[in-house]
Amino acid sequence: MTSPTPPAEPSYADRTYRSGAALVCGVLLILLIGWIGGDAVFRGAGWAPWIALATLLTLIPLVVAFTLRPAVYANEERIRIRNPFRTIELPWADVSHFRASYTSELFTEGGAKYQLWAVPVSLRQRKKADRQAGRAARSGAADAREPDLATADQTMKEMRRLSEQAALRTDQTTTTASVRWAYELLAPSAVGAVLLVVLLAIS
16 A cells, blocks of 8 residues: 655746846847857967957856846745856745835845845936836826836845745745855856966067
């Protein structure tokens, strides 16, 4: 007689937050760097191809880190912040509050602060939303619908709602707080920088 299979742990779909502008800029920068560097690799003379390769090895991981990598994944159980060189995972119980002033930030119950690179704050967008809310209030249409918010403010609002909902749940989360460094980007960039310095010194 087989033993009963234990119930599977509940899984929750992630909400993903990323900067579309950063993704576009990242792809364009990689294409530009690859085009210039590739031209130097295949057409350069002397030490130029090796210097170009070292430069590519240094720059491309940095471009990926600051444009393509940043993301925030949030569900009912935890939040995962993928910044340029670190990935921070926290259960909602460890999250104290969020703040979006000039940057988007998360504060933990222990006093730690983490910046959310994937949620940039646009002061211009915020001023535009404030003007629209002001016009709606003056025209008497403020009660017709909720005023539009800047993207960062809307994201912060959604994350606060997830945090508040998690506080009402009775089941225990299996997520533990963790911080992991992105060595897959740090290592090649550091190796490329060292090679570049050596090649420039001997060329």
